[in-house]
Amino acid sequence: GAGVSQSPSNKVTEKGKDVELRCDPISGHTALYWYRQSLGQGLEFLIYFQGNSAPDKSGLPSDRFSAERTGGSVSTLTIQRTQQEDSAVYLCASSSPLAGDYEQYFGPGTRLTVT
Amino acid sequence: SQQGEEDPQALSIQEGENATMNCSYKTSINNLQWYRQNSGRGLVHLILIRSNEREKHSGRLRVTLDTSKKSSSLLITASRAADTASYFCATDAHSNYQLIWGAGTKLIIKP
Numbered sequence: 001g002a003g004v005s006q007s008p009s010n011k012v013t014e015k016g017k018d019v020e021l022r023c024d025p026i027s028g029h030t031a032l033y034w035y036r037q038s039l040g041q042g043l044e045f046l047i048y049f050q051g052n053s054a055p056d057k058s059g060l061p062s063d064r065f066s067a068e069r070t071g072g073s074v075s076t077l078t079i080q081r082t083q084q085e086d087s088a089v090y091l092c093a094s095s096s097p098l099a100g101d102y103e104q105y106f107g108p109g110t111r112l113t114v115t
Numbered sequence: 116s117q118q119g120e121e122d123p124q125a126l127s128i129q130e131g132e133n134a135t136m137n138c139s140y141k142t143s144i145n146n147l148q149w150y151r152q153n154s155g156r157g158l159v160h161l162i163l164i165r166s167n168e169r170e171k172h173s174g175r176l177r178v179t180l181d182t183s184k185k186s187s188s189l190l191i192t193a194s195r196a197a198d199t200a201s202y203f204c205a206t207d208a209h210s211n212y213q214l215i216w217g218a219g220t221k222l223i224i225k226p
Contacts, residue, residue: 031212042203042218043158050212091158097212102146104205104214106158 002026004107006092012113013082021077021110025094033104034067034077035091043091049075051098082114120217121204127223134191136220138204139184145207147180148214149189153200161189161202191222199224 005024013019025032034046045059049069060066064082069075079086089111093104122137138147146165152158164171164180164187171178177190191198201221205214 033213035216040221043205043216045213045215048213056213093158095212102163102207102212103148103160105160108157 004092004094004105006090006107006110008110009108010111010113012115015084015114016081018078018080019082019112021079021090021092021112023075023077023092023094023107025073025075025092026096026105027073029094029096029105030072031095031097032069032075033093033095034075035093036061037089037091037109039088046077046090079112082112084114087112087114121202121220123220124218125221125223127225128194130194130196130224130226132194134194134198134222134224136189136202136222138187138189138217140187140204140206140215141185144182147178147187147207148205149176149178149187150203150205151200152203152219158203194222194224196224196226198222 004026007022011019030051032049035043036046037043047060047067048056064080067077089109091106091109093106095104120139128134144166146163148163149161150158151161162173162176162178164178166182175192180187201219203216203219205216
């Protein structure tokens with residue numbers, strides 16, 4: 001079946017502009033995660049959605065970052081007033097932990113470059 | 116601070132040799148996972164080992180877990196060029212659904 005998809009694959013934006021990144025999780029997966037990965041580094045947790053529960057936003061680095069998940073499926077990560085330090089690859093993953101499957105399935109990522 | 120820390124940070128070996136990577140973590144876990152990331156296939160799950168398991172195999176991969184030492188190792192036997200990638204361990208210390216990631220080991224297999 002279809003995996004996790006993300007769009008756009010690449011985004012170049014000017015400092016101060018807003019950007020929206022989209023994630024389509026695997027159908028039926030209740031959990032959705034956003035991570036940020038800087039070059040050569042590990043994954044930095046940003047936000048986690050589980051079903052209809054309130055999202056865990058503890059990883060969001062500033063109030064310029066927000067995310068929503070509509071209808072328990074597609075998610076959008078929004079970065080307002082982008083800064084150069086926001087440049088990174090943004091990864092989305094989904095999983096089905098309530099079904100006992102803790103493996104996270106990752107999308108290809110969105111490479112964000114802020115100039 | 117990071118829950119999982121991989122060691123070494125980078126490893127370069129000849130094709131056909133075995134590669135061993137280690138991961139240490141700080142708090143109690145329910146399970147530990149290993150993932151691989153390369154430019155071709157992105158980030159992919161390799162294996163999950165539960166806290167009550169000591170060793171697990173999958174093809175050329177062998178994972179061990181020592182909960183008393185809070186450490187895990189990933190062994191790749193008979194390495195191939197296609198194994199060139201970064202390898203990450205991830206633990207579920209915060210909850211069953213969130214993973215805490217290490218910085219990874221960069222493995223290079225020389226032909």
